Amino acid sequence: MLAIIGGRQTGKTTCLIAMSNETGYPILTATRGMAENIELMARRMNVQIPPVLSLSGMPLKGSLMRCERVLVDELGLVVEYLIGAEVVSASIDGVALVKAQPPSTDLAKLGLWEAFKLWREERKRARSGGDGM
Structure with missing residues (x-):
């Protein structure tokens, strides 16, 4: 599992939208x-993603159980809901x-696109078969 960790408004959901696309x-x-907020963000980014699933109002044996793989936004809230x-x-x-960067590198200056490219690489x-993920 790939963990995207960061504070509020740091691009975590935007990264998930790009991955979903x-x-x-x-x-x-x-x-x-x-x-609905994620779907709106995707429209503003002009990207196509599958319908976003939510636990509220969805039986667990519904569409979620038909998914083989999902990307989870706000895992802590999903667990709390469950x-x-x-x-x-x-x-x-x-x-x-x-990846960990030398202390002289300011990770806050690493843009979302650069982080996404790093993830893809x-x-x-x-x-x-490399030693990456």
Whole structure:
């Protein structure tokens, strides 16, 4: 699993939209309002993505169960919605989107497109048997 980690308004959802456009995997989020916001963002980006799935109002055996792979936006909120309790802390098994950079590199200056290209390069390297993802 690829983990996209960052604070608010750092491009995490935008990155998921780009990945959804490239892979055809749907995005899953906790509420219908969040799903509508993601669909609006995709339209503003002029990209085509599958309909965004939300847990609210969807039976778990519905369209979600027909998906083999999904991209999850706001995983903490999705888990909270599923279990009905606040997630205080969590661990995750996965790889980071951006490799560790030397301290002199300001990661905040790394644009979304550069981060997405880095992710694609790592994915290609992993698929070809490299030491990436």
